[in-house]
Amino acid sequence: MVHDGLYFWNTLTRQKQKFHPIDADKVRLYVCGPTVYNDPHIGNWRTFLFGDLLRRWLEYRGYTVFHVMNITDIDDKTIRDSGKEGVPLKVLTDRYTQSFFRGLKMLRIFPATVYPRATDYVPEMIQFIQILLQKGIAYETRDGVYFDIDAFPHYGQLSHIALNNVKTTTRMTADEYDKDTAQDFALWKHSTPDELQREIYFDSPWGKGRPGWHIECSVMTNTLLGETLDIHVGGEDLVFPHHENEIAQSESLTGQPFVHYWLHVRHLMINGRKMSKSLGNYVLFDEVLAQYGTDTLRYFFLSVHYRRPINFTHATMKIAQNSMMRLRTTLDLIEDVLQSNDEELGVPAEAFAFLDSIHQHRQTFEHSMDDDLDTHSALDALHAVSKTINEYCAVKPNTAALMTARRVYLQLLDAVGLYSIDEQSSPAEFQDHSQAFITLLLSLRDLMRAEKNYKVSDLIRDKLAQLGVVLTDTTNGTSWKLKASD
Numbered sequence: 001m002v003h004d005g006l007y008f009w010n011t012l013t014r015q016k017q018k019f020h021p022i023d024a025d026k027v028r029l030y031v032c033g034p035t036v037y038n039d040p041h042i043g044n045w046r047t048f049l050f051g052d053l054l055r056r057w058l059e060y061r062g063y064t065v066f067h068v069m070n071i072t073d074i075d076d077k078t079i080r081d082s083g084k085e086g087v088p089l090k091v092l093t094d095r096y097t098q099s100f101f102r103g104l105k106m107l108r109i110f111p112a113t114v115y116p117r118a119t120d121y122v123p124e125m126i127q128f129i130q131i132l133l134q135k136g137i138a139y140e141t142r143d144g145v146y147f148d149i150d151a152f153p154h155y156g157q158l159s160h161i162a163l164n165n166v167k168t169t170t171r172m173t174a175d176e177y178d179k180d181t182a183q184d185f186a187l188w189k190h191s192t193p194d195e196l197q198r199e200i201y202f203d204s205p206w207g208k209g210r211p212g213w214h215i216e217c218s219v220m221t222n223t224l225l226g227e228t229l230d231i232h233v234g235g236e237d238l239v240f241p242h243h244e245n246e247i248a249q250s251e252s253l254t255g256q257p258f259v260h261y262w263l264h265v266r267h268l269m270i271n272g273r274k275m276s277k278s279l280g281n282y283v284l285f286d287e288v289l290a291q292y293g294t295d296t297l298r299y300f301f302l303s304v305h306y307r308r309p310i311n312f313t314h315a316t317m318k319i320a321q322n323s324m325m326r327l328r329t330t331l332d333l334i335e336d337v338l339q340s341n342d343e344e345l346g347v348p349a350e351a352f353a354f355l356d357s358i359h360q361h362r363q364t365f366e367h368s369m370d371d372d373l374d375t376h377s378a379l380d381a382l383h384a385v386s387k388t389i390n391e392y393c394a395v396k397p398n399t400a401a402l403m404t405a406r407r408v409y410l411q412l413l414d415a416v417g418l419y420s421i422d423e424q425s426s427p428a429e430f431q432d433h434s435q436a437f438i439t440l441l442l443s444l445r446d447l448m449r450a451e452k453n454y455k456v457s458d459l460i461r462d463k464l465a466q467l468g469v470v471l472t473d474t475t476n477g478t479s480w481k482l483k484a485s486d
């Protein structure tokens with residue numbers, strides 16, 4: 001059952017809107033991926049981690065997510081930098097694609113359903129451009145094929161640019177440009193002599209050439225997710241021209257709305273400026289992970305809502321590190337208490353009050369996340385869960401209640417990527433499993449004893465003792481203890 005109460009701020013409508021996917025329980029999600037011309041910096045990772053957070057939350061709420069993230073392995077920058085380095089384009093892009101995948105793993109980002117590479121979709125791009133030409137929305141020039149922005153009446157709807165102020169008669173050949181130079185943009189670029197000599201080209205009805213950047217996403221979304229997507233994500237710098245151009249191309253082709261919800265992540269800043277490759281003021285995630293670890297980096301991003309800029313400083317990273325440590329300490333405390341807790345009779349009233357309070361914090365957490373992924377408030381709720389557990393551990397806690405609280409706590413941590421239930425065999429999860437196994441062996445031993453098969457029942461006792469599990473037979477049955485906790 002999906003939860004019907006998610007709200008997202010939509011860049012397209014400039015409003016917070018209730019989320020209605022096209023299919024009741026499925027979400028078509030596209031996140032603009034990396035341009036693989038060098039290692040992503042932690043600003044890029046802010047956006048990619050947001051994609052992961054959104055995916056996790058949609059899944060937490062019961063949706064099945066088809067998540068596509070493209071790899072831009074041909075564009076102005078990849079061609080420029082492979083040329084500078086004197087290596088074939090593919091050598092450069094393969095190197096940084098690998099580095100991107102390594103980052104995904106290190107940051108425990110859920111793998112997308114598909115990671116299409118732009119160069120694998122060139123025939124589809126050519127076909128797409130041909131239809132735009134047939135419809136009279138694109139035209140051919142001496143240097144390529146261009147999209148006529150005057151032929152698409154809604155051009156500017158996402159970025160809210162006033163077209164008549166900006167459109168000039170010249171055309172834009174570069175992939176990236178600013179709002180105040182809005183012009184017809186390249187769908188297909190004829191090869192330059194340098195590209196021909198380096199054999200960076202594809203054959204097309206317009207001669208040897210290569211696609212422009214924007215057409216890549218329109219084609220990969222169309223091929224893999226269909227005409228209309230539920231959610232499209234990217235950093236704020238992509239609103240114009242990239243996403244504006246994606247809409248123009250896709251809607252001109254299909255006549256259907258391209259995307260229902262546009263979510264844009266504000267920039268990671270450093271010393272008051274956008275962290276960017278071109279400004280050279282970037283920090284790579286290897287450095288940050290070596291110093292702080294994945295959870296701290298994730299915590300740092302979660303501490304500020306994704307629609308607010310966030311400033312990278314070591315002081316704030318240290319604050320994130322301490323806060324993360326407080327959340328982790330609660331997990332350790334639970335383990336210690338569960339190891340040493342004695343069996344008890346009856347259900348103490350405090351256990352109900354305790355679980356009630358955990359439940360309320362969970363609801364606050366969920367409401368915060370439903371409200372346009374308000375992670376700042378969700379973290380407050382997580383700390384409230386942690387504090388409640390810490391306080392409960394200080395009195396005489398009930399084992400079952402504490403285990404329930406631990407399960408909720410782990411689920412919430414996992415929902416925002418601060419802890420991975422699936423991928424990490426944590427002491428907590430491990431202990432759950434071992435307890436279940438020990439209980440199973442005890443039942444088997446009881447059965448053997450009832451059948452007077454003392455050979456097997458003693459074997460079970462001895463083998464468990466070798467593993468540090470000591471059994472005590474009483475008139476009420478058999479209890480067990482770990483040797484270490486004696």
Ligand code: AMP
Pocket residue numbers: 032033034035036042043044045046047048233234235236237238265266267268269274275276
């Ligand atoms: P690129 O590899 O340059 O195409 O960028 C990949 C993604 O990172 C895009 O969605 C960009 O909008 C995003 N991005 C780039 N710089 C930053 C930054 N400083 N903070 C957050 N996101 C960024």
Ligand code: ZN
Pocket residue numbers: 032033217242
């Ligand atoms: Zn894109």
